[in-house]
Amino acid sequence: MANAIAYISRDTDGLHWKRILSDAFGPIDFRTLDSLGDTAAIEIALAWKPPRGLLASFRNLKLIVSLGMGVDHLLADDQLPEGVPIVRIMDDGLVGQMSEYAIYWALRHHRDIDKYAESQRKKEWKPLDFVDTLHRRVGVMGLGTIGQDTAKKFAMLGFPTAGWSRTARTLDGIETFHGADGLQKFLARSDILVAVLPLTRNTRGLLDAKAFAALPRGAYFINMARGPLVEDDALLAALASGQLSGAALDVFNQEPLPADHPYWTHPKVHVTPHIAGATNPRTASPGIIENIKRLRSGRELINRVDPRTGY
CATH class of the missing domain: 3.40.50.720 (NAD(P)-binding Rossmann-like Domain)
Structure with missing residues (x-):
């Protein structure tokens, strides 16, 4: 039997x-x-x-x-x-871990923690201009269970929060966009972009040079979804040009990440080994x-x- x-x-x-x-x-x-x-x-x-x-x-x-x-x-x-x-x-445990991951890296960027860490190494007392939370717009790309939980928590922290999904969704307190027509508008208002999309034939390579160019200059990128959503060359170019100020990456096109990959030593990239949610x-x-x-x-x-x- x-x-x-x-x-x-x-x-x-x-x-x-x-x-x-x-x-x-x-x-x-x-x-x-x-x-x-x-x-x-x-x-x-x-x-x-x-x-x-x-x-x-x-x-x-x-x-x-x-x-x-x-x-x-x-x-x-x-x-x-x-x-x-x-x-x-x-x-629910994994969902909570994922939102923690996104919020941690977003707050670290928002509060300039890496810049203060560099000041500490140089023994410099150097306060930076504060950016009001109301002026730091978060965009959550993917509004499944994880994306909805993440977006709601960002909104509770006072960040103007939007979400994008393939089909229309409605969430209290979250501005929502959907489909190809809504993607550019969504990206244009996302100072911090959080990727939570599933990997499908329609999302593979979606975050390419065009997508990164649509973000506000100096935007920050967090990928805790799947590596193949991203075209690596496009991301590296956006970081080099200053279009992106930094990235926190938990997932990659090849895992484990090869030892010679530029992400490991890039000064604007934080790498974690696919641990955002277990x-x-x-x-x-x-x-x-x-x-x-x-x-x-x-x-x-x-x-x-x-x-x-x-x-």
Whole structure:
């Protein structure tokens, strides 16, 4: 009988997930990448960046669960088993981490902390002109769960906040733009741009030379979404020209970031190793448990992904 759950990831959370799921369902047949055994028994795969073609080899697979809120890592596999539903986690803990990341780098830029750190190294007492929060406009690119939470928190801090999405959204206290027609207007009013978009065929390379040129001169860029949203040469050129005053980057076109990449040593770039938000089993597990129950009772799944749109 196919009822095993396979944990398809190279991280070290497998035992944690096994404990959580065992508490919910009692003794379970839990497999990891190193102990898959007879794959015909695998009913459910909890997956993060699975090897190409692996999921297709599970011939009785009934559900694929993305261990991240994004699913581009799954859709990159051109051999995904046809007709097997894909669901993503909804993790309040991860959502909170992401908004913390954006707010930290935005405030660091807004309050000139790097400039004061340089003054400290030079032993210079050098107060800078203060920029009123009302004059520092934040733009959140992507208004899914993470983007909405991030935008609302910026607005609560007093920043004039706007959001852009592919289709129209309405959020209290947030100016919203959508579609190709709204993109240039959105960028033109964003002194701090925060990217939270999913990676799809429509968003790949969206942040190019034209997009950076549309921002106010001296804008600051935070990318905590996906690296391939950005054309690296365009970003480096915008930093070199002063069109962008700086960037905080958590995601990259190639990960790990190659040792010879200019981002590592660029004086205007802060690099972090894809840590803006990490899946927290404690906060992510309720949705996974609910979907397993729904699958086994024949009910409609929650947080299901449309592979055609990528979200």
